[in-house]
Amino acid sequence: MNQAKYQRVLLKLSGEALMGDGNYGIHPETLGYVAREVKSAVDLGVEMAVVVGGGNIFRGMAGSSQGMDRASADYLGMLATVMNSLALQEALEKIDIPTRVLSAISMHQVAEPYIRRRAVRHLEKKRVVIFAAGTGNPYFTTDTAAVLRAAEIHAEVLLKATKVDGVYDMDPVGNTTAKFIQDIDYMTVLEKRLHVMDSTAISLAMDNHLLLVVFNLRESGNIRNAICGQAVGTKICEPRK
Numbered sequence: 290m291n292q293a294k295y296q297r298v299l300l301k302l303s304g305e306a307l308m309g310d311g312n313y314g315i316h317p318e319t320l321g322y323v324a325r326e327v328k329s330a331v332d333l334g335v336e337m338a339v340v341v342g343g344g345n346i347f348r349g350m351a352g353s354s355q356g357m358d359r360a361s362a363d364y365l366g367m368l369a370t371v372m373n374s375l376a377l378q379e380a381l382e383k384i385d386i387p388t389r390v391l392s393a394i395s396m397h398q399v400a401e402p403y404i405r406r407r408a409v410r411h412l413e414k415k416r417v418v419i420f421a422a423g424t425g426n427p428y429f430t431t432d433t434a435a436v437l438r439a440a441e442i443h444a445e446v447l448l449k450a451t452k453v454d455g456v457y458d459m460d461p462v463g464n465t466t467a468k469f470i471q472d473i474d475y476m477t478v479l480e481k482r483l484h485v486m487d488s489t490a491i492s493l494a495m496d497n498h499l500l501l502v503v504f505n506l507r508e509s510g511n512i513r514n515a516i517c518g519q520a521v522g523t524k525i526c527e528p529r530k
């Protein structure tokens with residue numbers, strides 16, 4: 290199956306997925322791999338927006354646990370997402386994918402300000418739109434930013450590309466007995482406190498009936514296959530009637 294099931298998608302890339310096997314920052318080969326994975330999906334003709342996390346550089350929670358004011362630490366985290374966004378832009382443009390970075394925190398010299406209608410226009414012109422700086426507000430995450438932007442641009446699906454294969458009954462990192470779940474509804478994710486995404490992000494997706502697909506970015510072809518509607522990772526959606 291090589292035809293896109295969705296016409297407009299939002300791809301959430303975990304910041305940590307850009308580290309490769311390292312434990313900090315951006316690994317150039319991994320970034321190049323991610324750009325090629327995005328290209329193979331864009332080649333289907335879909336309109337694609339991307340939100341990148343910042344966990345490979347800075348997380349607000351980590352800063353505040355070391356005594357920093359939480360809001361200040363979160364602004365550092367948001368700036369980390371701008372760095373990742375610019376790096377991704379560079380990698381995509383190297384392989385001839387037109388892109389625009391739109392930042393929720395104004396920084397005119399490096400990125401356009403986030404304006405919803407502009408974002409939609411860029412998508413219509415088949416530019417990959419990279420949303421930087423999360424929601425622009427502290428106390429949020431890039432998962433919540435991804436759901437918010439997906440709702441704003443009327444994306445049909447949010448693809449969460451991460452370092453695990455999907456949603457499990459417990460964190461699979463460090464738990465060898467964790468069981469993979471193929472389909473799950475939003476409320477069960479919340480009730481069972483499955484921390485694959487934060488509860489604000491899941492609630493916002495639930496309230497807006499936004500389909501979420503969680504899958505492993507390290508498996509080549511997953512972004513494209515998810516867009517083609519193949520069984521990739523875990524679907525989080527409305528309960529089956």
Ligand SMILES: Nc1ncnc2c1ncn2[C@@H]1O[C@H](COP(=O)(O)OP(=O)(O)OP(=O)(O)O)[C@@H](O)[C@H]1O
Pocket residue numbers: 302303304305306341342343344345430432450451452453455456457458459460461462483484485486
């Ligand atoms: N029940 C669960 N099922 C799957 N993953 C889980 C679960 N509970 C916790 N996780 C963890 O959630 C992580 C997914 O979040 P991810 O790494 O994408 O973080 P992020 O905050 O979106 O990005 P960043 O790396 O930028 O912080 C997985 O790596 C996994 O370890």
Ligand SMILES: O=c1ccn([C@@H]2O[C@H](COP(=O)(O)O)[C@@H](O)[C@H]2O)c(=O)[nH]1
Pocket residue numbers: 304341342343344347348349350362363364365366367368369370422423424425426427428429430431432434
């Ligand atoms: O809307 C937002 C988005 C993010 N942050 C801060 O950025 C870091 C990195 O994002 P991740 O989602 O963890 O990758 C996050 O820990 C927050 O500190 C924010 O404040 N607001």
